[in-house]
Amino acid sequence: MKLYTINNLIALLGEHITLTDSQGSRLQLVIHSVEQGVQRVPEWEAFALYLLGQENIRVPQGSYLFEHPALGAETLFISPKSQLEYEIVFNRRVD
DSSP states (O other): OOTHHHHHTTTTTEEEEEEEEOOOOEEEEEEEEEEEOOOOOOOOEEEEEEEEOOOTTTOOOOEEEEEETTTTTEEEEEOOOOSEEEEEEEEEEOO
């Protein structure tokens, strides 16, 4: 999770990230936007990552493996926001 930071994700806007489900099916999502959350203390980073999916494929809410060459692989929880948009919320200690 160390590489999944707000700055690293902003640098990847427009790029694809791969989602893999528990059956091994893979889907490419677009890194669409990143929104800064409320930070109450400097040791923590809070933000939301928004991904765009495909018109004909719906991803249910849940945990999936996400992979990107610059970020590595990490299991993250995703929630649908609309027919095409998905959200991942991060609250992480800054190293």
